Amino acid sequence: MTFGRPLPEVANAGPADLEPSRRSARPVVLRGLVRDWPLVRSTDPSAELRAMDSGRPAPVMTAPAAIGGRPFYNADLTGLNFRREAASVGQVLDRLAREPDDEPAMIYMGSAPADQVAPGFAASHPAPGLPHDAAPRLWIGGAVTIQTHYDMSDNVACVAVGRRTFTLFPPEQVANLYVGPLDFNPAGQPVSLVQFDQGVDETRFPRFAKARAAALSATLQPGDAIYIPPMWWHHVRSEGRLNVLVNYWWDEVRPGALSPFDSLVHALAAVGSLPPERREAWRAAFDHYVFDADPDRHAHIPSHARSVLGELDVPGFDRIRRFLVNGLTRR
DSSP states (O other): OOOSEEOOEETTOOGGGSHHHHHHTOOEEETTTTTTOHHHHOSOHHHHHHHHOOOOOEEEEEEOGGGTTOOOBOTTSSSBSSEEEEEOHHHHHHHHHHSOSSSOOEEEEEEEEHHHHSTTHHHHSOOSSOOTTOOEEEEEESSOEEEEEOOSSEEEEEEEEEEEEEEEEOGGGGGGSOBOOSSSOSSSSOBBSOOGGGOOOTTTOTTHHHHHHHOEEEEEOTTOEEEEOTTOEEEEEEEEEEEEEEEEEEOOSOTTOOOHHHHHHHHHHHTTTSOHHHHHHHHHHHIIIIIOOOTTTTTTSOGGGOGGGSOOOHHHHHHHHHHHHHHHHOO
């Protein structure tokens, strides 16, 4: 079952089909992009993975069958409903194979660097026309639902085994997704508290109707891929006893750049508590200095004197970082 309007698709996709969506920062489903991968074509994908297993452990989420394969918060948001462990690819596959069909416990290896846990993967499963620094990461489990979250990097996710349904929301829907705590979350990124595929409490989440109207969705089969631009919220539901996703993150930012998320949290402390009229003044300053795309907005300052307002390089970012550290340590 999908939720929202269909995502744009490219049939019989090749590596060149990714670039137009990257330039426009719009998501797209790339049908058959990795259809020739050995893992996709294998009649025994578990054996294929075991042959590449290094035996090296990686983080794994585990939980009893009662959570229904939904890693999330506990009922009052004071903790999480799963445990964190470490296991190798082979150990994860063994545990998945032992689980019953009707009520399996959750065993989920997420974001495991392939070069560590399955060193031969990258050579035998070439990246589909991605930047050279986009390294494969493995996501191995059964029927698991990952709650709506975003990534700060470009993301190409390739389904190798099983089926996965992706539901995406544009970045501007953040106010309608009822995002949980920024500094305490299930897997490193803030998540929406609306578990929409289990029904929506419209009294608690009235604005979610606007997010629902903007949702885009698609179900991917083995060999299919999806491009998810930075900051697009996405909810991912996998199906089957064994489901394997391979994703690639990369970030086309300048070397040494600071984290926008860190800046957001800093702004909460520095600006969020100001009186409304002062926040509006700072909104104008942020619009001018951060969000205005006019390349000539600082033309009145000679280029040699622009300092942090000029083109920043690694030394420039380091200078800003030291400036911020000094400011944060003053009381």
